[in-house]
Amino acid sequence: MSQVTMTVNGKTASGDVEGRTLLSHFLRETLNLTGTHVGCDTSQCGACVVHVNGEAVKACTMLAAEADGASVDTIEGQANADGSLNVIQQAFQDHHGLQCGFCTPGMVMSTAALLKDNPKPSEAEIRDYLEGNICRCTGYHNIVKAILAASGQDVSAVAAE
Amino acid sequence: MYDFDFEKPSSIADAVAALATEDAQALGGGQTLIPTLKQRLASPSKLVSLTGIAEMQGVCDDGDAISVGGATVHADVAASGLIPALSDLAGNIGDPAVRNRGTIGGSLANNDPSACYPSAALGLGATITTNARSIAADDYFQGMFETALDEGEIITSVSFPKPQAANYQKFEQPASRFALVGVFVAKTAAGVRVAVTGAAEEGVHRWGAAEAALTANFSADAVPAAPSADGMISDLHGSSEYRAHLVAVLTRRAVAACA
Numbered sequence: 001m002s003q004v005t006m007t008v009n010g011k012t013a014s015g016d017v018e019g020r021t022l023l024s025h026f027l028r029e030t031l032n033l034t035g036t037h038v039g040c041d042t043s044q045c046g047a048c049v050v051h052v053n054g055e056a057v058k059a060c061t062m063l064a065a066e067a068d069g070a071s072v073d074t075i076e077g078q079a080n081a082d083g084s085l086n087v088i089q090q091a092f093q094d095h096h097g098l099q100c101g102f103c104t105p106g107m108v109m110s111t112a113a114l115l116k117d118n119p120k121p122s123e124a125e126i127r128d129y130l131e132g133n134i135c136r137c138t139g140y141h142n143i144v145k146a147i148l149a150a151s152g153q154d155v156s157a158v159a160a161e
Numbered sequence: 162m163y164d165f166d167f168e169k170p171s172s173i174a175d176a177v178a179a180l181a182t183e184d185a186q187a188l189g190g191g192q193t194l195i196p197t198l199k200q201r202l203a204s205p206s207k208l209v210s211l212t213g214i215a216e217m218q219g220v221c222d223d224g225d226a227i228s229v230g231g232a233t234v235h236a237d238v239a240a241s242g243l244i245p246a247l248s249d250l251a252g253n254i255g256d257p258a259v260r261n262r263g264t265i266g267g268s269l270a271n272n273d274p275s276a277c278y279p280s281a282a283l284g285l286g287a288t289i290t291t292n293a294r295s296i297a298a299d300d301y302f303q304g305m306f307e308t309a310l311d312e313g314e315i316i317t318s319v320s321f322p323k324p325q326a327a328n329y330q331k332f333e334q335p336a337s338r339f340a341l342v343g344v345f346v347a348k349t350a351a352g353v354r355v356a357v358t359g360a361a362e363e364g365v366h367r368w369g370a371a372e373a374a375l376t377a378n379f380s381a382d383a384v385p386a387a388p389s390a391d392g393m394i395s396d397l398h399g400s401s402e403y404r405a406h407l408v409a410v411l412t413r414r415a416v417a418a419c420a
Contacts, residue, residue, distance in 0.1 A: 063191065
């Protein structure tokens with residue numbers, strides 16, 4: 001066991017990890033931040049996407065020890081300071097971008113990473129960026145609408161289909 | 162996963178020393194190795210992360226070639242744009258989160274028969290530099306998951322000569338996002354190189370008949386008929402005949418895209 005220390009959602013967090021401890025496991029089991037979901041555990045589904053030093057990564061395919069000293073952002077840190085939903089989260093709610101909600105933390109974190117680099121993505125760019133996030137409920141349509149809305153764009157073209 | 166020790170050295174020398182431990186293994190971005198460990202298909206005593214070594218990071222322009230640090234992630238190669246075909250290839254590996262972790266050195270060291278990067282290294286005639294030596298791509302790839310690397314040897318950088326024109330065509334296996342077949346065509350002063358990934362049981366390889374035809378006449382019409390299906394991979398995603406057919410189709414598309 002060795003100790004790791006990282007900044008998680010702006011706060012310092014420490015814990016003991018084995019070499020094999022995954023970042024997803026550390027977040028969920030040691031820090032009790034269970035919003036980061038583990039869907040497939042094979043880096044296919046994207047439910048575990050978090051940001052490490054500002055970049056979207058799959059927390060199930062990164063060792064906790066690799067994140068020692070890093071800044072990690074999870075779904076728990078996404079809400080506004082007053083606790084209300086942020087723009088992306090609110091858009092997912094407004095446009096029914098979720099049904100069971102299991103994939104949603106990863107979808108929201110991937111969306112945040114996309115909009116940071118590309119504030120006004122086209123529908124095609126959104127669908128391409130979500131290549132690594134799988135949703136079994138929605139057929140992606142309302143997720144794409146939510147992301148268009150979150151980036152301040154007209155969703156009527158998508159809504160009409 | 163079986164447990165292992167973890168080290169994250171900050172220099173190549175320290176990494177080489179750490180890898181001297183019996184059954185120690187280098188860790189790039191872990192996008193293949195960590196899933197492999199989860200399946201208990203490997204049981205290293207120690208993983209030595211190469212992601213904390215500053216001298217193995219980044220892409221730089223050397224004039225006639227570009228040099229990519231062994232621990233450079235796919236997203237950084239995609240963003241560099243110095244060899245557009247190489248950046249396009251890197252930008253279509255896996256998905257965005259995978260591209261933020263996976264490294265060029267990790268991909269080349271693993272030499273998955275369906276990975277994209279080996280075709281760029283072989284197609285562009287890259288030189289793979291390790292802590293011990295430099296290896297020409299033609300000597301480096303030695304069959305499925307086999308390379309010229311010795312135990313404990315680390316890819317520190319990869320040098321890609323700039324081509325006159327180049328293009329990579331990937332027929333994607335949509336579930337894994339690996340290449341069902343991928344073809345990298347490069348037109349260089351010394352002739353045309355055609356490197357094929359995903360297709361053959363020997364792994365990445367050059368298609369000599371197409372190289373000769375395209376060196377004489379660089380046009381899509383000059384691409385020969387499909388190579389023999391002997392030795393091509395056959396699995397639930399496609400027969401060996403289908404893969405052989407794709408090799409010719411993708412080569413034609415790549416040449417057309419170079420024009």
